[in-house]
Amino acid sequence: AQKVTQAQTEISVVEKEDVTLDCVYETRDTTYYLFWYKQPPSGELVFLIRRNSFDEQNEISGRYSWNFQKSTSSFNFTITASQVVDSAVYFCALFNTNAGKSTFGDGTTLTVKP
Amino acid sequence: GAGVSQSPSNKVTEKGKDVELRCDPISGHTALYWYRQSLGQGLEFLIYFQGNSAPDKSGLPSDRFSAERTGGSVSTLTIQRTQQEDSAVYLCASSLGPAGGQDEQFFGPGTRLTVL
Numbered sequence: 001a002q003k004v005t006q007a008q009t010e011i012s013v014v015e016k017e018d019v020t021l022d023c024v025y026e027t028r029d030t031t032y033y034l035f036w037y038k039q040p041p042s043g044e045l046v047f048l049i050r051r052n053s054f055d056e057q058n059e060i061s062g063r064y065s066w067n068f069q070k071s072t073s074s075f076n077f078t079i080t081a082s083q084v085v086d087s088a089v090y091f092c093a094l095f096n097t098n099a100g101k102s103t104f105g106d107g108t109t110l111t112v113k114p
Numbered sequence: 115g116a117g118v119s120q121s122p123s124n125k126v127t128e129k130g131k132d133v134e135l136r137c138d139p140i141s142g143h144t145a146l147y148w149y150r151q152s153l154g155q156g157l158e159f160l161i162y163f164q165g166n167s168a169p170d171k172s173g174l175p176s177d178r179f180s181a182e183r184t185g186g187s188v189s190t191l192t193i194q195r196t197q198q199e200d201s202a203v204y205l206c207a208s209s210l211g212p213a214g215g216q217d218e219q220f221f222g223p224g225t226r227l228t229v230l
Contacts, residue, residue: 030177033215043224044224101214107156
């Protein structure tokens with residue numbers, strides 16, 4: 001069985017603060033893919049980033065950065081200098097290459113106040 | 115359009131009626147997924163198709179739920195004898211490569227189902 005845990009249900013920050021969204025996963029597979037998706041108030045999920053289980057290189061894209069640590073089964077997402085437009089629900093997901101099943105966390109609702 | 119489309123966008127039905135939800139994936143995408151998202155909740159995985167085949171139907175909540183995909187394209191999710199607990203947003207996604215692989219899933223706007 002596989003599982004994705006996003007322990008932070010809701011986070012509220014003031015604009016320009018940095019914020020980290022935590023994601024911890026469980027899987028028995030050695031090959032898998034981790035994703036982050038954003039669901040803005042409009043409702044449609046938007047892909048942010050993908051990582052495969054063999055690539056632990058951290059990535060930075062503008063104000064977004066991701067820290068993948070296989071040793072702790074974590075794939076955390078940091079937004080630097082947050083903006084009001086970052087307010088959304090963020091989902092971490094695990095894709096199982098053997099079974100095709102996708103497992104999403106329960107999401108973290110981020111509110112960025114002006 | 116180039117994205118995943120779903121119809122209807124909203125469906126209100128009476129308890130006990132059957133409903134059919136439709137998903138048109140991105141052209142050429144081989145894998146298709148159905149999820150359910152209850153109000154304020156995460157995504158509950160229901161079923162995936164690789165081509166027209168659904169290898170694992172264990173995610174469907176009950177035997178009132180069924181899904182099919184034809185021509186490697188359009189998929190329908192059917193809920194028979196709807197219950198109030200079926201009320202949710204049903205999301206469809208598609209991906210280019212094999213299900214569960216490295217390709218990101220592109221999501222449709224969802225169908226909001228309300229069972230009265």
